[in-house]
């Protein structure tokens with residue numbers, strides 16, 4: 001089976017890890033510092049704080065921006081659960097705005113509608129889903145108008161761009177994940193970025209037990225630190241991020257060529273303002289076809305997968321939690337129509353043949 005994702009681990013990463021293990025300094029140390037510096041230079045970010053994972057990076061970003069109990073944070077229901085969970089971890093309440101069915105990202109008009117109605121919303125957490133950046137110029141403008149902060153969940157968007165700016169460079173803070181399936185990885189890991197020095201220092205203290213100086217604690221913090229073992233992997237991965245993203249874009253082009261004549265498929269789009277990094281290559285088909293397509297692909301060697309089958313406001317835990325009845329029809333429809341195909345950098349020509357054959361098989365069986 002062609003896996004939906006596969007980390008690119010070479011002798012570079014293996015050697016880097018072995019070197020750290022042999023050094024005796026295996027927890028947070030010089031490699032974490034170096035990874036933070038390299039990330040700052042690569043993305044031209046002012047401050048970078050490495051964390052244990054992307055979820056705690058989101059939590060730390062919200063804390064840094066002063067989000068607290070009683071606040072509400074506006075976000076998308078069509079994302080991985082960690083986005084909304086981090087809002088709860090910060091003591092705030094998630095409010096959901098529906099998505100744009102063309103981009104799968106939070107809808108700009110829906111943001112405005114929610115902000116108009118609810119003065120308790122203190123921040124918007126946007127998600128650059130599948131590696132495609134939200135319309136950040138419009139979102140920043142609305143946020144300024146209503147005086148709310150913007151946090152970018154850039155867990156799927158390392159190196160993605162919108163109008164020349166990197167994902168993570170637009171908001172008051174941004175969080176990235178370095179989980180094993182992301183465009184670059186440290187196994188588990190993540191980082192926060194912010195332009196504001198004071199917020200960066202607050203986040204640094206927060207992720208290290210509220211320790212401002214050695215054994216001097218000024219707030220309730222957490223152990224959200226990254227290890228040097230992870231950072232050593234990240235340093236090697238970052239060197240190859242451009243190459244990985246270019247490979248994904250080439251693979252996306254090949255998939256589009258294979259699928260372009262099927263008029264029952266809606267392919268992912270990219271405007272001239274965007275540099276899509278294809279964390280996922282996600283197509284849409286009618287909901288009546290989707291699950292059969294998934295099954296046929298899986299049975300014929302293609303590790304297709306649904307990201308995400310249930311919007312967050314429909315998750316059992318969130319249904320109990322949310323007082324308001326949420327009607328988010330676009331998210332609910334899209335969750336039944338999307339299907340992601342392998343697009344990772346390790347795909348080879350045989351894999352594309354396998355994908356082509358599997359689609360032909362589906363067409364013969366279900367569409368003639």
Ligand SMILES: *Cc1c(COP(=O)(O)O)cnc(C)c1O
Nearest residue numbers: 053054055080082083155177179
């Ligand atoms: C992966 C991911 C996260 C969480 O990152 P972890 O490192 O797994 O904690 C958050 N949001 C989105 C959109 C993600 O894809």
